[in-house]
Amino acid sequence: MAFLNSFDISGYGLSAQRVRVNTISANIANAQTTRTNEGGPYRRQEVIFKAVDFNKVYNKALENETSSLEYSDPLKEGLAGLKPNPAIMSVVVDKIVRDDQAPKMKYDPSHPDADAKGYVAYPNINPVVEMADLVEATRSYQANVAAFESAKNMAGSAISILQN
Amino acid sequence: MGMGVKVSRAHDLMQSAMDYRAARQDMISGNIANADTPFYRPRDISFEDTLAQKSAQIFGDRSQTLKMAHTNGAHLDGIDTASSAPTMFFRDGHMARNDGNSVDLDVESTEMAKNSTMFNALTAALKKDSALFKSVIDASSKTS
Amino acid sequence: MTNIHSLKSLSTADLLANKSGNAVEGSSTDFAQELKNALGNVNQMQVDGERAMSDIATGSVKDLHQAAIAIDKAEISMKLMLEVRNKALNAYKEITRTQM
Numbered sequence: 001m002a003f004l005n006s007f008d009i010s011g012y013g014l015s016a017q018r019v020r021v022n023t024i025s026a027n028i029a030n031a032q033t034t035r036t037n038e039g040g041p042y043r044r045q046e047v048i049f050k051a052v053d054f055n056k057v058y059n060k061a062l063e064n065e066t067s068s069l070e071y072s073d074p075l076k077e078g079l080a081g082l083k084p085n086p087a088i089m090s091v092v093v094d095k096i097v098r099d100d101q102a103p104k105m106k107y108d109p110s111h112p113d114a115d116a117k118g119y120v121a122y123p124n125i126n127p128v129v130e131m132a133d134l135v136e137a138t139r140s141y142q143a144n145v146a147a148f149e150s151a152k153n154m155a156g157s158a159i160s161i162l163q164n
Numbered sequence: 165m166g167m168g169v170k171v172s173r174a175h176d177l178m179q180s181a182m183d184y185r186a187a188r189q190d191m192i193s194g195n196i197a198n199a200d201t202p203f204y205r206p207r208d209i210s211f212e213d214t215l216a217q218k219s220a221q222i223f224g225d226r227s228q229t230l231k232m233a234h235t236n237g238a239h240l241d242g243i244d245t246a247s248s249a250p251t252m253f254f255r256d257g258h259m260a261r262n263d264g265n266s267v268d269l270d271v272e273s274t275e276m277a278k279n280s281t282m283f284n285a286l287t288a289a290l291k292k293d294s295a296l297f298k299s300v301i302d303a304s305s306k307t308s
Numbered sequence: 309m310t311n312i313h314s315l316k317s318l319s320t321a322d323l324l325a326n327k328s329g330n331a332v333e334g335s336s337t338d339f340a341q342e343l344k345n346a347l348g349n350v351n352q353m354q355v356d357g358e359r360a361m362s363d364i365a366t367g368s369v370k371d372l373h374q375a376a377i378a379i380d381k382a383e384i385s386m387k388l389m390l391e392v393r394n395k396a397l398n399a400y401k402e403i404t405r406t407q408m
Contacts, residue, residue, distance in 0.1 A: 009193040009194050088187075160291070174361035180365070293361060
């Protein structure tokens with residue numbers, strides 16, 4: 001049922017944003033974790049998204065029927081000549097990467113995790129940055145919900161043609 | 165069906181418009197879903213010119229096309245090119261952010277609202293169109 | 309001078325004759341004319357409605373409510389004309405059924 005695909009596009013977006021929100025929440029929760037299973041303090045995690053071709057058959061048909069304007073590359077990123085194919089793409093989580101920056105060192109010899117010099121390694125997580133990311137992820141989530149509602153509204157409107 | 169019954173002249177036009185608007189809705193949903201994907205650029209499809217040309221053909225309205233100037237008696241009219249295909253393009257008015265992504269959620273939400281409003285208007289107009297013909301059929305069945 | 313007088317008498321007589329003639333003919337042509345005008349109006353509204361629908365399709369509609377009203381008018385005028393036609397047909401059948 002191809003017409004239900006438009007719901008799936010937003011559905012994949014919702015799932016991806018939820019993974020992102022969970023990751024950020026884990027970062028915030030573990031901002032003070034000095035001990036982990038693999039040793040060392042907690043390392044900040046980040047989600048990387050990837051755009052996937054959602055419906056290869058439909059995108060191919062669209063590409064054949066329409067003319068595609070090439071990308072003019074206003075910022076000179078070396079992407080000139082790119083064509084908007086495939087046209088309809090959804091998103092999946094490509095990978096979750098760990099931040100490899102050096103941890104923050106605090107002098108606290110009485111801490112059980114202090115090293116030989118008396119420094120304790122804390123995760124390099126800035127709660128303010130994480131909160132800003134959380135707000136943006138929530139906003140993206142809500143935009144995906146709005147897209148879902150809009151698609152449902154359009155499908156309902158199309159069905160109403162059959163009703164009196 | 166083979167009956168050759170035309171509901172109204174604008175019916176096919178509205179049907180094509182609804183197809184394009186449904187495709188555009190999917191594109192905008194994809195843009196919103198990819199609002200955080202690195203190096204993603206929002207896509208859009210422009211079909212207004214295609215449909216305007218079709219409409220001019222149906223209604224025989226030459227005002228939509230520019231006539232070529234004849235400065236000499238031997239000048240011919242330009243070749244009537246076939247109706248243009250719709251264009252897909254990158255709606256990249258917003259500068260790319262650090263991760264190469266240039267999706268503006270506000271623009272996408274606005275475009276989606278406009279698109280779905282027009283789609284709903286089209287379904288309502290389609291319903292009225294067929295309702296008109298249904299009333300004609302009903303009326304002729306009342307008189308024996 | 310004679311021309312003017314004869315013209316004068318002619319003109320009044322003619323006027324009277326024309327007036328009565330027009331009155332008699334006028335009623336019959338008026339009805340047929342009315343019918344033609346009505347049909348023309350309905351047709352014009354259909355054309356306007358089709359225009360409005362095509363404007364909605366191409367996205368070049370300036371006011372959505374204007375287009376919606378034009379389409380609605382087309383439907384109402386058509387329905388009204390059909391009802392009038394039905395009534396006229398029924399009246400005609402009534403008359404033909406009159407026993408002589």
